[in-house]
Amino acid sequence: MxxxxxxxxxxxxxxxxxxxxxxxxxxARQSKQKVSLILTNGKVFTADARGTLAEAVAVQGERIVAVGTSREIAARYTAARTIDLKGRLVTPGFNDAHIHFLGGGLSLLRVNLIGAQTLAEAKARVAARVKELPAGAWVTGRGWDHTLWGGQWPTKRDLDEVAPDNPVILQRVDGHVSWVNSLALQKGNVTRETRDPQGGEILRDAGGEPTGILKETAGNLVANVVPAATREEMLEALSRALAEARRYGLTSIQTNDVPSFEATPLYRELLKADKLTVRVAEWQQFDRTVEELKRERAEFASQKDEPLRLRLTALKGYVDGTLGSRTAAMLAPFADDPHNSGIPRMSPEQLTRMTVERAREGFQITFHAIGDRANRMALDAYAAADEELLSELNRALKQNRDETLRRLGLPNTPSPDLDIRETVLRQRRGEPCGAPACVEIKGLPRHRVEHAQVVAPTDFARFRDLGVIASMQPSHAISDKRWAQDRLGEYRVLGAYSWHTFMAHGVHVPFGTDWPVEPINPYLGLYAAVTRQGAEDGAPEGGWWPEERLSIEDAIRNYTAESAYASFEEKEKGQVAAGMLADLVVHSRDLLTVPPREILQTEADITVFNGRVVYERKGDK
Ligand SMILES: [Zn+2]
Missing domain, CATH: 1.20.5 (Single alpha-helices involved in coiled-coils or other helix-helix interfaces)
Known part of the structure; x- marks a missing residue:
């Protein structure tokens, strides 16, 4: 007992x-909120405007729920998985604002001539592929750069030697010139009688025979008879491209896949299978008719994709070619080719008319423009569209004030003499808005220029005043600097690849790579933006036109927050902040403090996409 x-x-x-x-x-445990993932004990670069740093991030599902010190996060949250960052740097996932994702993936499956240092090396790579193929099968590839071989265009005969029985078409590194062999010319029916197509040129020898170099639209004469990639090839290409993206911490892409919509069903398929580990913003082709574009958009919308994973954004058009091929449209001839000032793809009148027509339908437009003339043509076209929009709003305001204010999401109180054009200009310039007419006008267009490589000094401010985005690819500058000065001369080179000047003018500058024109590697872009030096040799000392260098903080922001702005998604992603999508990358080195050369050796250790760890570098603990 x-x-x-x-x-x-x-x-x-x-x-x-x-x-x-x-x-x-x-x-204590009960009061803590359960989340799916915590990254702690690190250095979190939030990419906000003030350059705020934090230590830890809590993620629930696909969104970030909190950012703070490691202690704050530990006190409030417990997670299914916690990653100790051991001091490593975290940034938002990279967002490549200009990429050819399908083309890049396909380039991984084809003859790759990137970095071929001699004509002989290029021929050897083609010969190797010919051996793997039956006679008659097409050999396709890209990446050659004759400026590495002394600047002479290669010819069909060079290819005939290594591929007598296979048609060959090889795109230059910039994608704007095709190098073909005799059999390919024959298949495309290109003879001495063939006339140059509009916006293109067939190079001919002294006797009038095509040499095998087809510039700009002339390349289509042959490209159009090459059998299209099969569905299986394209799926394979995309899955390889996705693996590359994960490896580099790339979580969003703004992609120009040509022809548009060939890749769309494949992206959709990958999304449904939960294999699409980047957010895709696809572009449509500017030169389709308005009816076609609207139909494409309606078809796309009817699929009810998750818009934060797969969406349509801009219409992509071309104003000119490239500097490397001397097809960029210039206000004055090339310094090293005094009778040539490039090839505009259409007349200014046609460009403006088509732009106004499409902008009126609410499409975001983006133009490939390299030369100063092409950039000015793009700005003139946007100015016409802007003028129409703003005067229409002013007119509507006069006629039906309440309804118009409601449409613009404005309070009923702005001053009776509210001038929309004036207000918008102040807004774009970041000027105080001048009460009592102090309102913010939302939903304004965000047209873009891709590359914006050579810009006349007076045109930088026009980008800002028209609210036009300059979408740039820093690695182009360090690839092109070898010959850019020869092409442009001493004066114009000052306005070339000028991302710092753009930003100083208050222009939005998202960054990208143009893969497969340049490598997909975002660290190369960051390095180029902050050093303006060659990746191999670190030359020139101090950087090429060093006043255009950026801080690493600005460079990262351009690659994340600014890229999100360019696709109207800056409220959803591009910063590490509560409520934002959980796309994050953990870097192997501290980009904010390492010597610039080490940016090139930096790797993504961990890639988090949509709240999920989708990549961990082998050998990383
Ligand atoms: Zn491109």
Whole structure:
């Protein structure tokens, strides 16, 4: 009895003690919110405008729920998985604002001539592929750069030597010139009688025979008879491209896949299978008719994709070619080719008319423009569209004030003499808006220029005043600097690849790569933006036109927050902040403090996409 009582008492006591000991811990645990993932003990670059740093991030599902010190996050959250960053740097996932994702993937499956240092090396790579193929099969590839071989265009004969029985078409590194062999010319029916197509040129020898170099639209004469990639090839290409993206911490792409919509069903298929580990913003082709574009958009919308994973954004058009091929449209001839000022793809009148027509339908437009003339043509076209929009709003305001204010999401109180054009200009310039007409006009267009490589000095401010985005690819500058000065001369080179000047003017400058024109590697772009030096040799000392260098903080922001702005998604992603999508990358080195050369050696250790760890570098603990 006694024993039993004692035992019971002991048990009771033990229970009470255990309960007392557990109580605070349980209470604390209960008050903590359960989340799916915590990254802690790191250095979090949030990419906000003030350059805020934090230590830890809590993620629930696909969104970030909190950002703070490691202690704050530990006090408030427990996670299914916690990653100790051991001091490593975290940034938002990279967002490549200009990429050819399918083309890049396909380039991984084809003859790759990137970095071929001699004509002989290029021929050897083609010969190797010819050996793997049956006679008659097409050999396709890209990446050659004759400026590495002394600047002479290669010819069909070079290819005939290594591919006598296979048609060959090889795109230059910039994608704007095709190098073909005799059999390919024959298949495309290109002879001495063939006339140059509009916006293109067939190079001919002294006797009038095509040499095998087809510039700009002339390349289509042959490209159009090459059998299209099969569905299986394209899926394989995309899955390889996705693996590359994960490896480089790339979580969003703004992609120009030509022809548009060939890749769309494949992206959709990958999304449904939960294999699409980047957010895709696809572009449509500017030169389709308005009816076609609207139909494409309606078809796309009817699929009810998740718009934050797969969406349509801009219409992509071309104003000119490239500097490397001397097809960029210039206000004055090339310094090293005094009778040539490039090839505009259409007349200014046609460009403006088509732009106004499409902008009126609410499409975001983006133009490939390299030369100063092409950039000015793009700005003139946007100015016409802007003028139409703003005067229409002013007119509507006069005629039906309440309805128009409602449409613009404005309070009913702005001053009676509110001038929309004036207000918008102040807004774009970041000027105080001047009460009592102090309102913010939302939903304004964000037209873009891709590359914006050579810009006349007076045109930088026009980008800002028209609210036009300059979408740039820093690695182009360090690839092109070898010959850019020869092409442009001493004066114009000052306005070339001028991302710092753009930003100083208050222009939005998202960054990208143009893969497969340049490598997909975003660290190369960051390095180029902050050093303006060659990746191999670190030359020139101090950087090429060093006043255009950026801080690493600005370069990262351009690659994340600014790229999100370019696709109207800056409220959803591009910063590490509560409520934003959880796309994050953990870097192997501290980009903010390492010497610039080390940016090139930096790798993504961990890539988090949509709240999920989708990549961990082998050998990384
Ligand atoms: Zn491109």
């Amino acid at each position: 006694f024993l039993r009582t004692r035992l019971a008492l002991t048990l009771l006591l033990a229970t009470i003690c255990a309960a007392a000991a557990l109580a605070p811990a349980r209470a």
